[in-house]
Amino acid sequence: MTQMTLAKALTNGMRTAMESDPKVLLMxxxxxxxxxxxxxxxxxxxxxxEDRVIDTPLSESGILGTAVGLALRGYRPVCEIxxxxxxxxxxxxxxxxxxxMRFRSLGRLPMPIVIRIPFGGGIGAVEHHSxxxxxxxxxxxxxxxxACSNPADAYWMVRQAIASDDPVVFLEPKRRYWEKADxxxxxxxxxxxxxxxxxxxxxxxxxxxxxxxxxxxxAAIAAAEEGTSVEVVDLRTLSxxxxxxxxxxxxxxxRAVVVHExxxxxxxxxxxxxRISEDAFHSLESPVLxxxxxxxxxxxxxxxxEYLPDLDRVLDAVDRSCAY
Amino acid sequence: MSVAAATTSYAARRARRAGxxxxxxxxxxxPNDEGVQVSHVTADRAPEALESGRDGPRELVQLLTPEGERxxxxxxxxxxxxxxxxxxxxxxxxxxxxxxxATALQRQGELGIWASLLGQEAAQIGSGRALRDQDYVFPTYxxxxxxxxxxVDPLRLLGLFRGVDQGGWDPRDSNFHLYxxxxxxxxxxxxxxxxxxxxxxxxxxxxxxxxxxxxxYFGDGATSQGDxxxxxxxASVFNAPVVFFCQNNQWAISEPIERQTRIPxxxxxxxxxxxxxxxxxxxxxxxxxxxxxxxxxxxxxxxxTFVEAYTYRMGAHTTSDDPTRYxxxxxxxxxKLKDPVARVKAYLTRGGLVDDTFLAELEAESDALAERLRExxxxxxxxxxxxxxxxxxxxxxxxxxxxxxxxxxxxASFEGASA
Numbered sequence: 242m243t244q245m246t247l248a249k250a251l252t253n254g255m256r257t258a259m260e261s262d263p264k265v266l267l268m269x270x271x272x273x274x275x276x277x278x279x280x281x282x283x284x285x286x287x288x289x290x291e292d293r294v295i296d297t298p299l300s301e302s303g304i305l306g307t308a309v310g311l312a313l314r315g316y317r318p319v320c321e322i323x324x325x326x327x328x329x330x331x332x333x334x335x336x337x338x339x340x341x342m343r344f345r346s347l348g349r350l351p352m353p354i355v356i357r358i359p360f361g362g363g364i365g366a367v368e369h370h371s372x373x374x375x376x377x378x379x380x381x382x383x384x385x386x387x388a389c390s391n392p393a394d395a396y397w398m399v400r401q402a403i404a405s406d407d408p409v410v411f412l413e414p415k416r417r418y419w420e421k422a423d424x425x426x427x428x429x430x431x432x433x434x435x436x437x438x439x440x441x442x443x444x445x446x447x448x449x450x451x452x453x454x455x456x457x458x459x460a461a462i463a464a465a466e467e468g469t470s471v472e473v474v475d476l477r478t479l480s481x482x483x484x485x486x487x488x489x490x491x492x493x494x495x496r497a498v499v500v501h502e503x504x505x506x507x508x509x510x511x512x513x514x515x516r517i518s519e520d521a522f523h524s525l526e527s528p529v530l531x532x533x534x535x536x537x538x539x540x541x542x543x544x545x546x547e548y549l550p551d552l553d554r555v556l557d558a559v560d561r562s563c564a565y
Numbered sequence: 566m567s568v569a570a571a572t573t574s575y576a577a578r579r580a581r582r583a584g585x586x587x588x589x590x591x592x593x594x595x596p597n598d599e600g601v602q603v604s605h606v607t608a609d610r611a612p613e614a615l616e617s618g619r620d621g622p623r624e625l626v627q628l629l630t631p632e633g634e635r636x637x638x639x640x641x642x643x644x645x646x647x648x649x650x651x652x653x654x655x656x657x658x659x660x661x662x663x664x665x666x667a668t669a670l671q672r673q674g675e676l677g678i679w680a681s682l683l684g685q686e687a688a689q690i691g692s693g694r695a696l697r698d699q700d701y702v703f704p705t706y707x708x709x710x711x712x713x714x715x716x717v718d719p720l721r722l723l724g725l726f727r728g729v730d731q732g733g734w735d736p737r738d739s740n741f742h743l744y745x746x747x748x749x750x751x752x753x754x755x756x757x758x759x760x761x762x763x764x765x766x767x768x769x770x771x772x773x774x775x776x777x778x779x780x781x782y783f784g785d786g787a788t789s790q791g792d793x794x795x796x797x798x799x800a801s802v803f804n805a806p807v808v809f810f811c812q813n814n815q816w817a818i819s820e821p822i823e824r825q826t827r828i829p830x831x832x833x834x835x836x837x838x839x840x841x842x843x844x845x846x847x848x849x850x851x852x853x854x855x856x857x858x859x860x861x862x863x864x865x866x867x868x869x870t871f872v873e874a875y876t877y878r879m880g881a882h883t884t885s886d887d888p889t890r891y892x893x894x895x896x897x898x899x900x901k902l903k904d905p906v907a908r909v910k911a912y913l914t915r916g917g918l919v920d921d922t923f924l925a926e927l928e929a930e931s932d933a934l935a936e937r938l939r940e941x942x943x944x945x946x947x948x949x950x951x952x953x954x955x956x957x958x959x960x961x962x963x964x965x966x967x968x969x970x971x972x973x974x975x976x977a978s979f980e981g982a983s984a
Contacts, residue, residue: 298795300795303753306792306795310756311760313736313754313761314758314765330791345732348956382957481962
């Protein structure tokens, strides 16, 4: 058991994957000598060489397009997109090529590619550095989408994503990179595509992932002081969704609030609300509520703290759900 | 051999040529001429910025004229024997027949659409026959002739256009990737695959059975795509063993080459740091020689080459297109005089290299192939709609299993349903 930051947990997870499988390659802008702009790949090029940790041209479509070719040759590329807002130049390669290759080849050509994306706001960045594009990828058949929220999950989930024979969009909560927690590198991890109750409660279920898990846990502590018992589920996997723990929780509490930074319109909350109403309609005491980004582009950073869902907005939704 | 080592050996080769008056990247060794500076490649001459993309085949590598006469070239030599040339002619004839039959099948409603290669047979057969087994090909959706060279049953090509699959052949068997319809995307796949070859030690070892290269096919329209330009950059900076084989057929659906470029396409290679060469795309011998040299350069660790096969799309873009709306009959008539198949026949018959028996047997083979294709195409079964749920991921997700089950039950609920 070692205490480490979420960023360091990712580094260690990738290091372990590279040690155990020589076909694992890292590629991205500044991932080599610099160790990535967030230092998530720090030291890996030094240890594994320039052939396995590749500083690429500034060319996101190139990163994903060449990753397709490398995967066809038997490699397992782990691609870093430097910031969420930079993934769109690679969108065609991800959606039209990576996601569909297995399907259009009648299952013959797997695409074991991991697309790491630091996502979400809260770090005072300039525009295009604070976005939450997860729903766009979760909407694409052929991709899998996961988001880690803490160092232990970061370590195990990145290893599991690399071992997956399906392409995985791996979302990293960039504002939580520097948060520390214990990581047991000898533990037995839960499956990659599983959701988990991270705080038990009886009155309301809060569904969150990535950076909003911590916010939701803080809201649950505050709610408890006011006498409301909030259960928090860390979704972890956004595609496929793991509805089992979600529905179990809602059958217990009868109420659900979904929290994410991404805009609410057609976001993960919309899908969750639909699935909950389909599969747990008779357990619901109130409509599923959503707390998320407004339907605007991400705002300038001086007002992002007001824009981003925070403890108070989560509590407000919890109150509304209970009062219904 | 590691990538670093491959790069070193390339650098060493460059250093050996350091005394040459021209930039070393200008050199593309022809099969008959190891490393002598040549005049027709991009890098040893300044780009003429305002030269039209259509402007003239004056730097064209040509080994067989439209009249069927052999030409010598200082840097490229046809080293194929008579049997091999007869083989190329057979490939050309059969490929054209596949194309004609597919167009007919579309006209009769058996295919949803067909992308004809009419006029581009020599570019595809010439380059396709320069491949070795271990080389790998990334095609567009029009490389029916290259598929033929790779041993892909043409029936498998029809599946995509009939709508029964999205690529029915196994690329691992033929080293011929699935067709790519999003223009230019496959050039990056080719470059990535080539980077994989470097990492596998399959480049520059000197072992002719091991060293491999990749050919990325694309057209003139694709050269305007970002992905193609990114592929050029990646291949260049990583010295990847890839041949960018551009069939400049003058038309991107209705848009002429002038809408894609202000300079001859092959000259663009200079800006990316590797050689470009323009070859008569209707000359199967020249296409073979130029591609063989470029592939060997790639296999040897010499890096990428851009080949512009200067040709003409004699048919429509696809069977849904109507070229009479945007181009002149006169153009087509002029290009018919440069037909890629007729010139080889003229060469073979004039030289007494084929007799009537050969030609009659080839025609019979061609008829039989067309008949088999037609019958097999009509007999091609529709896929089972319930199979689609199983091919999205390595294992179907719980949600897909649920959807499949519910849909199967729904289908079975109809009277007389077989499920």
